[in-house]
Amino acid sequence: MxxxxxxxxxxxxxxxxxxxxxxxxxxxxxxxxxxxxxxxxxxxxxxxxxxxxxxxxxxxxxxxxxxxxxxxxxxxxxxxINISQNLDSFFTASKILETFNKYTTFPDKKMFNLLKKTFYFLPRAKNKELLQTAFLIKYIYLHGIFPTFGKCIKCKTKINSRNFQNFILENKGSLCKRCSRVRKTDLTYEDIVFLSKIFKTKYSKMINLDFSHSKLRLLSKKLNDYLKINFS
Ligand SMILES: [Zn+2]
Missing domain, CATH: 2.40.50.140 (Nucleic acid-binding proteins)
Known part of the structure; x- marks a missing residue:
């Protein structure tokens, strides 16, 4: 024993x-x-x-x-109790657990702390989708698969609003206009700026913020797809 x-x-x-x-x-x-x-x-x-x-x-x-x-x-x-008082927070917490359960296969103290913090702040957050998106990008980072947002994956040039061409999930990074002619993109330049920003923002600073729910739902879906691609 x-x-x-x-x-x-x-x-x-x-x-x-x-x-x-x-x-x-x-x-x-x-x-x-x-x-x-x-x-x-x-x-x-x-x-x-x-x-x-x-x-x-x-x-x-x-x-x-x-x-x-x-x-x-x-x-x-x-x-x-806090999470179940609000249907929106209950559904969001359930979705977060589903992702966590699926992709967390080993012990990791940082992942433990991230989940604990997410559940603590979720009922207090004005916008539950924002917290879910933030959880996903922070979780992706802890898996060591953070996307290359700021540099072109081919030529390593710094990416800005003028030279950004596309971010395709399978590529796991951005491509500049010189390296790719493909106009179709999974994430826009605004998306990658937004995701980089919420990645660095603490939950305590996020609970009063509000953004478009449909946009956030779409971003969460893309981040879930990104996890799927990395783990398949
Ligand atoms: Zn390039």
């Missing part, structure tokens, strides 16, 4: 039979793991409210025969 201190974010909660729960968590040190909670569906279970999707907790886990159990919870933050 091994005792482990760790922090967790609940990615998924699944009911097992009539009484038990199986949760998938992302742990700060161990990464993605399943935890079995005997009697987790019973109202008087001390862990019941803590182990809901989106929540953060810190505690002691026990590893026994390759399985993880919760020994005690020292501190927790009920993000689930």
């Amino acid at each position: 091994i005792y482990l201190k760790d922090e967790a974010i609940v990615l998924q909660t699944v009911q097992v039979g009539e009484k038990d729960l199986s949760i998938t968590v992302y742990l700060k040190n161990l990464g993605k793991e399943n935890i079995y909670i005997k009697g987790g569906q019973i109202i008087k279970n001390p862990f019941l409210t803590t182990v809901q999707q989106f929540n953060w907790f810190k505690g002691v886990l026990i590893k026994y025969k390759e399985k993880l159990f919760i020994k005690e919870i020292d501190k927790s933050y009920n993000l689930a």
Whole structure:
């Protein structure tokens, strides 16, 4: 039997039979793991409210025969309640989790912190789509696949509004007018400037900002496509 201190974010909660729960968590040190909670569906279970999707907790886990159990919870933050109060934030958080679940396969403390911060600020943000787009670009950076926005991938010339020709997702970078004649582009010059800007902006500075929702939805879709291309 091994005792482990760790922090967790609940990615998924699944009911097992009539009484038990199986949760998938992302742990700060161990990464993605399943935890079995005997009697987790019973109202008087001390862990019941803590182990809901989106929540953060810190505690002691026990590893026994390759399985993880919760020994005690020292501190927790009920993000689930804040997120679920607003339908928009609930759907956005679900989409963020879906992406995170799909592409996070190894333990990474920075990714853990990014997810935790995103869920903390999401209910407070005026524009949920903006936070989702910001999450995606920051997440792409942590994967080490940040696109080459500012330089032409062929000739390395600095890109500006006059020489920018295209940004095609498969290329993972911009091309200048001298290197490409293709006018069709997945991202416009304004898009890459915008994405570079929100990449550097802290969530705390972002929660009062507002931009076109349809534009942000389109950018989020492109960033999800970008992840797909990089991981296929
Ligand atoms: Zn070029």
